[in-house]
Amino acid sequence: xxxxxxxxxxxxxxxxxxxxxxxxxxxxxxxxxxxxxxxxxxxxxxxxxxxxxxxxxxxxxxxxxxxxxxxxxxxxxxxxxxxxxxxxxxxxxxxxxxxxxxxxxxxxxxxxxxxxxxxxxxxxxxxxxxxxxxxxxxxxxxxxxxxxxxxxxxxxxxxxxxxxxxxxxxxxxxxxxxxxxxxxxxxxxxxxxxxxxxxxxxxxxxxxxxxxxxxxxxxxxxxxxxxxxxxxxxxxxxxxxxxxxxxxxxxxxxxxxxxxxxxxxxxxxxxxxxxxxxxxxxxxxxxxxxxxxxxxxxxxxxxxxxxxxxxxxxxxxxxxxxxxxxxxxxxxxxxxxxxxxxxxxxxxxxxxxxxxxxxxxxxxxxxxxxxxxxxxxxxxxxxxxxxxxxxxxxxxxxxxxxxxxxxxxxxxxxxxxxxxxxxxxxxxxxxxxxxxxxxxxxxxxxxxxxxxxxxxxxxxxxxxxxxxxxxxxxxxxxxxxx
Amino acid sequence: xxxxxxxxxxxxxxxxxxxxxxxxxxxxxxxxxxxxxxxxxxxxxxxxxxxxxxxxxxxxxxxxxxxxxxxxxxxxxxxxxxxxxxxxxxxxxxxxxxxxxxxxxxxxxxxxxxxxxxxxxxxxxxxxxxxxxxxxxxxxxxxxxxxxxxxxxxxxxxxxxxxxxxxxxxxxxxxxxxxxxxxxxxxxxxxxxxxxxxxxxxxxxxxxxxxxxxxxxxxxxxxxxxxxxxxxxxxxxxxxxxxxxxxxxxxxxxxxxxxxxxxxxxxxxxxxxxxxxxxxxxxxxxxxxxxxxxxxxxxxxxxxxxxxxxxxxxxxxxxxxxxxxxxxxxxxxxxxxxxxxxxxxxxxxxxxxxxxxxxxxxxxxxxxxxxx
Numbered sequence: 066x067x068x069x070x071x072x073x074x075x076x077x078x079x080x081x082x083x084x085x086x087x088x089x090x091x092x093x094x095x096x097x098x099x100x101x102x103x104x105x106x107x108x109x110x111x112x113x114x115x116x117x118x119x120x121x122x123x124x125x126x127x128x129x130x131x132x133x134x135x136x137x138x139x140x141x142x143x144x145x146x147x148x149x150x151x152x153x154x155x156x157x158x159x160x161x162x163x164x165x166x167x168x169x170x171x172x173x174x175x176x177x178x179x180x181x182x183x184x185x186x187x188x189x190x191x192x193x194x195x196x197x198x199x200x201x202x203x204x205x206x207x208x209x210x211x212x213x214x215x216x217x218x219x220x221x222x223x224x225x226x227x228x229x230x231x232x233x234x235x236x237x238x239x240x241x242x243x244x245x246x247x248x249x250x251x252x253x254x255x256x257x258x259x260x261x262x263x264x265x266x267x268x269x270x271x272x273x274x275x276x277x278x279x280x281x282x283x284x285x286x287x288x289x290x291x292x293x294x295x296x297x298x299x300x301x302x303x304x305x306x307x308x309x310x311x312x313x314x315x316x317x318x319x320x321x322x323x324x325x326x327x328x329x330x331x332x333x334x335x336x337x338x339x340x341x342x343x344x345x346x347x348x349x350x351x352x353x354x355x356x357x358x359x360x361x362x363x364x365x366x367x368x369x370x371x372x373x374x375x376x377x378x379x380x381x382x383x384x385x386x387x388x389x390x391x392x393x394x395x396x397x398x399x400x401x402x403x404x405x406x407x408x409x410x411x412x413x414x415x416x417x418x419x420x421x422x423x424x425x426x427x428x429x430x431x432x433x434x435x436x437x438x439x440x441x442x443x444x445x446x447x448x449x450x451x452x453x454x455x456x457x458x459x460x461x462x463x464x465x466x467x468x469x470x471x472x473x474x475x476x477x478x479x480x481x482x483x484x485x486x487x488x489x490x491x492x493x494x495x496x497x498x499x500x501x502x503x504x505x506x507x508x509x510x511x512x513x514x515x516x517x518x519x520x521x522x523x524x525x526x527x528x529x530x531x532x533x534x535x536x537x538x539x540x541x542x543x544x545x546x547x
Numbered sequence: 548x549x550x551x552x553x554x555x556x557x558x559x560x561x562x563x564x565x566x567x568x569x570x571x572x573x574x575x576x577x578x579x580x581x582x583x584x585x586x587x588x589x590x591x592x593x594x595x596x597x598x599x600x601x602x603x604x605x606x607x608x609x610x611x612x613x614x615x616x617x618x619x620x621x622x623x624x625x626x627x628x629x630x631x632x633x634x635x636x637x638x639x640x641x642x643x644x645x646x647x648x649x650x651x652x653x654x655x656x657x658x659x660x661x662x663x664x665x666x667x668x669x670x671x672x673x674x675x676x677x678x679x680x681x682x683x684x685x686x687x688x689x690x691x692x693x694x695x696x697x698x699x700x701x702x703x704x705x706x707x708x709x710x711x712x713x714x715x716x717x718x719x720x721x722x723x724x725x726x727x728x729x730x731x732x733x734x735x736x737x738x739x740x741x742x743x744x745x746x747x748x749x750x751x752x753x754x755x756x757x758x759x760x761x762x763x764x765x766x767x768x769x770x771x772x773x774x775x776x777x778x779x780x781x782x783x784x785x786x787x788x789x790x791x792x793x794x795x796x797x798x799x800x801x802x803x804x805x806x807x808x809x810x811x812x813x814x815x816x817x818x819x820x821x822x823x824x825x826x827x828x829x830x831x832x833x834x835x836x837x838x839x840x841x842x843x844x845x846x847x848x849x850x851x852x853x854x855x856x857x858x859x860x861x862x863x864x865x866x867x868x869x870x871x872x873x874x875x876x877x878x879x880x881x882x883x884x885x886x887x888x889x890x891x892x893x894x895x896x897x898x899x900x901x902x903x904x905x906x907x908x909x910x911x912x913x914x915x916x917x918x919x
Contacts, residue, residue, distance in 0.1 A: 179740045179826050180847075202746075224689045235687065237696065238664050253892040258824040260847050261650065261661055261700070263869030263887045264915060265897045269663060269696020273689050290746045313598025319621055319717035361771045416685040419599040448686040449599065488687035496690070503690055504680070511679045511904070512692040518899035530691060 066113055066494050069528050069540065071160035075141055079118055082139050082163070086121055089131035094169070096120040105146065105164045109211070110154040110495055112465060117144065117158035124169045126244055126252060126282040133280065134250030136163055142524050143248070145276035147219030148190065150211040152412060153493030155223060155275050159528060165280060167218045173197045174283065182241060182258050184285045187218035191225075194286065203288045206233035209489070210401075221281050224273030226489035231447035232323040232356075233289070235489065237272040242285035245271060245278075248520045257285055270515065275491055276526045278519040292356035295323060298366050299393045300373045301347040301380030305329065306423035308349035311376045312446045313419060315353065320368055325447035326352040326397050329426060332404070332441030332454070333396070339403030342396030345380040351446065352397055400443050401454065407439075408456040411468050415479030416450045416488035428478055429453055436471040438464075450488035451479070477502050492530045500532050509535050551588040553670070553678060553709045559584055560707065561676035566912045569703030571607060571645030576635045576873065577702060578880045579911040586644050589709055592616055594684070600715050601667065601684050606644025606708040613643055617715055625716040626662045627653030627802075633812045635874055644708040650700030653806040654751040654764070657743065657844045663699035665714045671698060671706035674905030684712040697900070703911045705904040719766040724751070724798040725779050727761040727788035732829035735761040736846035738786050740825060743845050745782055747775040752845035753805045756832075761788070762801060810841055811852045817875040819859045821849040823868035836862040858883055886915050 083097045096102055097119045107114040118141075123129045136143050146156040146166045158164050170186035171193070177183070178201055185194055191212040194205040208227035209215055215225070221243065226235040233239070242256030255271065256262035271278055302308040312325055328336070328350045337344050344350060351373075355365040366383045373381055384390040396403075404410050417425050426442060433440045443452040453475055457468035476486045476496065480503045486496045500509060513531055516523065516539075523540045550556050560567070566581025573585065586607040594603040597620040604613055610628060617623050628651040630641055645651075647669075652661040668682030681694035698705060727738055735754035742749050742763045751764030765775045776792055783790065793801060804810075811818050816838060823831055825846035832840045837851035837859065853859050856879050860870050869887035872880055889897060898916065901908065 178744055179737075180824050181740075181743060203744075224693065226687055226689075230687065234660060234664060235689075237693065238660050251892060253896070254890070255893065257867050259822045259868040260656060260844060261652070261663075261822055263822070263871070264889045264893060265705075265900060266650070266663060266696045266700050267893065267896065269693055269699070272696075273693045290744055292748075293746050316600060316717065317597050317620065319720065321717055357771065358774060361768075361774065364768060364770055416687045418596060418601070418685060420596055445687070450685075450687040483683070484685045485683050485688045485690045487690050488685070489689055491689050492691060500691060503683075507677050508680050509691070511673065511677075511681070511694060514903040515692055515694070515697075515900065518896060518903060 067533060068115065068159055068494070069533065075161040076118060078139060082135070082141055083119055085135045085139070086119065086132060089135065090121060090123060090128055094122045094124070105158060105166070108149040108151040108154060108156040110152055110157065110493065113154055113157055113494065115158050115160055117162050117164040118160060120164040120166060122166050122169050126246060129165065129246045129280050129282050130250045130252055132163070132165060133246050133248055137249045137522070137524060140522070140524070142527055144526050145218070145222065145280050147188070147216030147222065148214050150215040151219060151223065151491065151493055153487070153491045153495040155219070155491050155493040155529060157494055167216060167280070167282065170282060177258065178203065180258055181288050182285055183288050184283060185217060187221065187281050187284050188216050191215050191217060191220055198288050202290050204291050205286055205288055206239055207236050217284050218281055221272055221284060222274065222276045223491035226450065228324045228326065228445060231325065231445070232321060237269060239287045240268060240272055240284060241287055243268065243271060243281045244283035245281045247279045248522070248525050275493065275530050277516050277530060278525065293358045294362060295354055295356045296362050296366065296384040296390050297352050297354040297393050298369055298384065299380065299382040300351040300353065300378050301345040302349045302376065303347055303379055305349045305426045307376050308351055309419065309422040311351065311373055314372050315369055316447070318368065318372055320355070320365055322353045322355050322369070322447065324352070324354045325445070327444035327446035328397065328400065329442040331439060332400055332443055335407055335441055336396040336400050336403040339406050340396050340399040342392055344396050347379045352393055397443070400441070404441050404454045404456065409459040410454045410456050411472055413453045413455070413472050413475055414450060414488050414490045415476045415484055415486055416448070417479050417482050417484035419446065419449045421482040421484070422446070425451070425478060425482060429475055432471060432474055436467055438468055438471055449484060473499060494529055497530060498532050506535070513539060549588050550584070550586060553589070553672070556586065556589065556672050556707060556709055557676045557678060560672050560674065563909055565909065567909045569707050569911050571642030571648065572639040574635070574637045574639045574641045575631045575645055575649050576637060577911065577914065578877055578885060579914050581909070581912065584707065586707060586709065587640070587642060593710070597622060600686070601712060602715055603684055603710065603712040604643050605710050606642065608643050610641045610643055610646055618718070621718050622715045623718045624665070624713070625655060625659045626665050627655040627806055628662060629653050629806050634808045634818060643711055647699050647711050648701065648703050648708060654753060654802055654843050657752060657847070658748060658750045659716065663696050666695050666699050666711060667714055668712040669695050669698050669708055670710040671708045673706045674907055674910060678709070679706065682712070686714055702914055704901060704915050705910070707910070720768045721772055721795045722764060722766040722798045723772050723776055723795065724793040724801055725763045725776055725790060726793060727783060727786060727790050729759050729788050730761050730786060731759070732756050732832065734786060736825060736828055736842060738783055739763070739845040741783060742779055745779070747778055751802050751805070754842040754846065755810070756841060757810070757839065764798060764802060805843055808850050810839070811850065814852060815855070816852045817855055817857060817879060818873045819851040819853060820871045820873050821851065821868060823847060823849065823866060827866060831863055831866060834862060835859055855879065860887065
């Protein structure tokens with residue numbers, strides 16, 4: 066993956082930049098020693114590493130503003146970082162950048178159960194937002210699988226989803242307001258404890274902009290009361306296509322499950338060897354979860370089971386208790402770990418129309434044979450968000466490149482059938498150069514024109530999202546200013 | 548000009564010599580000057596996949612046509628878009644493009660989200676006459692910036708929508724509404740907060756001070772609705788209010804009336820729509836200087852009927868939220884502005900965006916910009 070050549074003129078100013086940053090931040094909040102900046106050299110896309118010039122850990126919106134103002138004046142690129150769990154390289158530094166980490170900003174500012182909102186600093190982790198309200202029976206709905214570690218800042222930057230978004234939506238559907246610092250240090254407030262901010266929907270634009278428009282320091286989030294209960298049913302099929310039809314029939318029947326997860330045979334085999342969840346060996350496994358009171362759950366699970374029976378399942382197991390639910394979820398939740406046990410893997414997250422599922426799985430199987438790399442598929446079937454896990458050996462020369470080529474082919478296929486490159490991980494650097502596949506030049510231009518408004522000098526996370534050749538002239542503005 | 552293709556739309560935009568009034572069916576009282584540019588001729592559903600809960604339609608497709616197609620598959624537009632015609636006395640056919648451009652969301656906004664939350668993808672023509680697409684037709688998509696959200700609620704000021712793709716949802720088996728009688732505004736809003744803070748998934752919460760009725764809607768399977776109605780009744784018994792339950796047909800009628808602001812249809816005066824923090828609602832309404840009002844969205848949306856020309860924003864003063872002037876004569880809308888003035892920082896960004904999307908400033912010029 067190509068990254069822009071670091072600007073030597075900026076790196077030559079390191080001492081001055083550090084000194085100015087030390088002037089506005091506590092001593093321990095400016096990290097510039099080369100051994101220590103290494104801690105920020107990558108995110109969860111660990112195949113790519115580059116220590117930043119400096120890393121800063123501000124503790125308040127004002128400190129963030131001071132940092133950005135200085136970097137703006139010095140012409141230094143800034144890469145914002147939440148918890149560094151991005152799978153797309155969204156927080157990958159360049160050697161001439163300042164990493165701005167929000168990890169020290171993790172306070173709950175306000176909880177308001179009457180109006181069903183929580184206001185937090187964005188360094189707070191996703192799960193600890195729920196942690197702050199669960200004793201009152203509430204929760205924060207978006208639940209990316211990294212929720213123990215990932216920060217709200219990163220969730221907003223990437224518009225993160227999760228297994229339960231079929232019912233509750235993704236981050237953008239649960240975000241009501243932000244406090245954000247622009248690259249020149251200006252602090253703005255968008256939205257708040259009310260629905261549908263007035264004027265243009267800047268909130269919708271900011272969410273998912275991958276840290277390229279500003280640094281969000283506070284967020285007002287919608288919280289919901291927990292359902293009375295939730296239980297899944299496990300359904301096994303001998304055929305992918307039949308499983309896909311079953312998903313579509315469930316949806317058409319008017320049941321709206323909170324999650325519909327899909328695993329294919331390679332994935333079932335791997336997780337069974339690893340977690341021994343007692344899954345049947347078959348071509349496709351569905352886990353369908355519904356919510357409500359015990360009687361409501363029984364009613365919905367029976368409706369789903371009725372639909373499933375019409376498709377001759379090889380296995381049909383309704384959970385009757387928390388223990389049985391945990392066992393059904395065990396395999397799915399350990400799927401990534403199980404695949405990681407076999408080899409290194411690359412996790413894609415292209416989305417497809419649900420109707421294309423059988424075709425896409427068949428094509429991925431053919432590509433797997435062609436490239437000689439194994440693939441397991443986990444899939445949020447209700448919303449079409451795929452997670453093919455391609456296995457490769459990082460120690461074998463050429464294997465990563467082969468895997469990336471294979472991955473690119475899968476993502477092109479997702480677009481070809483009417484889907485998209487990324488459903489919840491974001492573009493980052495990983496899918497940056499594939500943006501041409503989904504979007505024409507005019508489409509990318511319209512998006513880049515937005516960044517021109519928020520960050521005219523293209524200093525915020527500049528090497529992400531847009532193909533380098535497409536953004537080159539805009540990034541050159543920054544170089545020309547030297 | 549009769550526009551029946553995206554190319555014709557491109558040609559019309561490129562050929563425009565001055566301000567253009569962007570329209571769908573023209574039913575929503577948007578006061579824009581200039582040559583009318585209507586997308587009503589760009590009509591038709593291009594794709595509907597019930598099993599994937601998605602529909603793609605040209606911007607000028609009548610809302611009724613989409614709703615009819617969805618009803619055949621037992622699905623619906625879950626965000627429950629309002630029909631403005633009876634309130635505004637407007638004629639014409641509401642279009643899906645108009646719904647999305649104005650981000651028109653009804654009572655179910657509090658549980659399922661706004662129109663913008665159901666918009667998956669757009670094609671639009673910008674002010675240069677360039678066709679741009681963003682998003683797609685799948686439910687999860689974070690590929691690049693979300694211009695889809697930006698276009699929703701931009702009232703045609705950034706570009707002219709030519710095609711939209713939407714997420715749809717199953718139509719529940721049945722519905723019912725619990726009605727509490729005799730609560731004042733403060734206690735009504737508190738009762739709604741109590742109901743929404745329960746696990747019973749209330750999909751509508753409105754309070755009508757004139758009748759002192761507080762209404763709470765539950766939708767789902769028959770057994771579930773019965774169960775949840777009982778639970779809600781128990782939960783709210785502490786209010787001391789007299790409680791009754793309206794069955795499916797009456798419930799449906801009540802929420803259509805709420806959605807379409809039936810209370811103010813045909814009554815003289817201006818109509819305002821205030822979005823606020825729900826618990827702030829009663830105090831805001833009390834100081835608004837309006838003649839009458841009612842609450843939707845559990846108090847977070849107040850519909851107010853005020854004397855013609857009354858500056859409701861001035862009466863409210865600063866608050867967390869915004870006030871939109873929905874119905875007034877042209878002179879009043881010009882004087883007070885249909886939209887709430889933005890703080891300087893946001894106004895600078897939004898005018899920057901307008902300059903990028905519509906450099907000549909021809910689309911519904913000045914509609915959303917109003918000096919504080």
